[in-house]
Amino acid sequence: MVEEKKNEPGKEKTKSVPLGETEPIDALSTSQPPEDLPDVNWPLEKLVDAVTTNSNMLVRSNAVNSLAKIGGSEVVDALVEALKDPEDTVKTSAMVGLANLGKDLVQERMIDLVQNDEKEDVRAGAAWVLGEMVDEKSVETLKKVAEKEENALVRVHAKASLLAYEQSQKKEKTKAEKKE
Numbered sequence: 001m002v003e004e005k006k007n008e009p010g011k012e013k014t015k016s017v018p019l020g021e022t023e024p025i026d027a028l029s030t031s032q033p034p035e036d037l038p039d040v041n042w043p044l045e046k047l048v049d050a051v052t053t054n055s056n057m058l059v060r061s062n063a064v065n066s067l068a069k070i071g072g073s074e075v076v077d078a079l080v081e082a083l084k085d086p087e088d089t090v091k092t093s094a095m096v097g098l099a100n101l102g103k104d105l106v107q108e109r110m111i112d113l114v115q116n117d118e119k120e121d122v123r124a125g126a127a128w129v130l131g132e133m134v135d136e137k138s139v140e141t142l143k144k145v146a147e148k149e150e151n152a153l154v155r156v157h158a159k160a161s162l163l164a165y166e167q168s169q170k171k172e173k174t175k176a177e178k179k180e
Helices: 019-029 044-053 057-070 073-082 088-101 103-116 120-133 136-148 152-179
Strands: none
Touching (some): 044 057, 044 073, 057 073, 057 088, 073 088, 073 103, 088 103, 088 120
């Protein structure tokens, strides 16, 4: 039963809710993280399965981070799949993981994704990863994406990556000039 409090004229009446009617809300605030979060000791197949099928964001994110720590070509597909995750935390972990794998393992795949994937989140994530590689091939791809991409999020990632690249080039040039 809802009780109304009487207020001064001109002020809204506030309603109080008895404790018994807040149980669903209370249950949300007391949720606990899963007892068994993925780590690098989990088998590769179990980590990949956690990334692609688990409903808990913490499990998916930890699985992505664990795959990135394991590294190697066998984790690339699962990390790319994580770029499609509905949670930004998982997508960001996948982007960082892919970038840390290095351009030899992922550059061609990221170029293909940024130019051809149907999902804007995947294209934007691939643009960010390419920006972390800071080489001419990635820069050329990012310039094309920044000019021609229809989606604003993807263009922003491409332009931000290009800006970061230009800033790093200026710093290197300044350091070289100081040494002379």
